[in-house]
Amino acid sequence: MIVWSLLGVLAMLHTAAATAIRLDDDGTPMLDPVRQESTVYGQADARSHVILANDMHGAFKIPLFLKNGLDPESKRKQRLERTRRMKSFVERDPAEMSHRMAAGDKATTSTAPLVNVKDYYYYGYIGIGSPPQKFSVVFDTGSSNIWVPGQECSSSACTEHRRFNQRSSATFHPTTQNIQIQYGTGFIAGNIAKETVQVAGAVVLQNQSFAVTSTEDRTFELPRSQFDGLFGLGFTGGSEGGVRAPVDTMVQENLLKEPLFGVKLLKDANQANGEITFGSYDRSFGNKLSWIDVYGDFFWATTMEGIFYGNEPTNYLYGADSVNNATASIPLSAADKARASRKALLDTGSSLLYGDPYSLAEMGRRIGANPFTGEVPCAAVSSLKPFHFILGGKRFTMNPKDYIFHDDATGICEVQWMPVNEYLWILGIPFLQSHYSVYNIKERKMGLAPMNG
Secondary structure, rough: OOOOOOEEEEEEEEOOOOOOOOOOOOOOEEEEEOOOOEEEEOOOOOEEEEEEEOOOOOOOOOOOEOOOOOOOHHHHHHHHHHHHHHHHHHHOOOHHHHHHHHHEEEEEEEEEEEEEEEEOOEEEEEOOOOEHHHHHHHHOOOOOOOOOOOOOOOHHHHHHOOOOOOHHHHOEEEEEEEEEEEEEOOEEEEEEEEEEEEEEOOOOEEEEEEEEEEEEEEEEEEEOOOEEEEEEEHHHOOOOHHHHHHHHHHHHHEEEEEOEEEEEEEEOOOOOOOOEEEOOOOOOHHHOEEEEEEEOOOEEEEEEEEEOOOOOOOOOOOOHHHHHOOOOOOOOOHHHHHHHHEEEOOOOOOEEEEOOOHHHHHHHHOOOOOOOEEEEEEEHHHOOOEEEEEOOEEEEEEEHHHHHHEHHHHHEEEEEEEEEOOOOOOOHHHHHHHHEEEEEEEOOEEEEEOOOO
């Protein structure tokens, strides 16, 4: 999925209902904490996009977040951005922040290897056209469209990467439909076409809709983006332009032995990579998987009921107590709790964890992190305890080695999260490196198992 600090909002306007859009001083969409709505505002020449989920209070956007570049200067800018965001939240709502911080057959099975780029993002390869033209793509559970650079695209982000040559393909079918996608950071525009798309060597999608870009902004330039395009793994409900998502094509056309895929993201960029398996998953995790329901019809999101530290009773998820500890006189049904609780997206396309600033401030305070930079004394990391995330009513754990990043180049230790103006949490690569994940397309369920233990 990308806001740079991988990849941001693929949010489609499913309704014309008027929604008030408030912007921060820097143009960032602001969340109305009372109505619990969030919006994303596109560039001047792009449409505004809003995701509206069934039974959800207001709307939420699905960001696609990438860390800044791979060089030390970009890492320094990321720390400055974390500081800027935390200060902006304090200045906007000082009383609330002070209170929170003080409180404590055709069907097949096939596996595609993934390349780990310094734990920032992972990419694999697909083929498009006849004969197939090879492209590197981020397989992104936080979006639903496929796009690659077009031959006619003259943006630097296009010319630096492989570009699709439609004249060289015998199966290319153009359409008259244009497409514009505004990510949390990053923008592409182009045309929708239909083609043969080959995934993981054996899964072949015939007449699959995808976008051939004519414009890409600098977000997708080298060296920051070492991939050519994006392969969305979300549902059709979240696709821009209303085109059928590739995972729905796979299931509806009976292309997979089982209607699911599994993702393994291995940690340590110098030694490990990852893999995505379509039509099956790594059975060594079978007995360890905990299954949770998908919330909504757009992406791989679920309900989020709490965040706990070690064995302590405090729930660090802002506002969760009012949902989970309803008084006996005002009991909440399971459906009411699902509607009122936070939502969390499992996002293979985002480099960090992204959450509301109040919860993150509390979490940082508990582990002794600098409230603005997120830095933690490296000598103290070994004494920290795990954070436990309650998703779909079940507990999933991140150990200190998972939520603290040690920058070998600078010797700095810092948290693996970033605040955003949303009540939708993005559980990106740090969370998914600590959990093997399985996505059942047909049954709309997700399975998670700890990578170690």
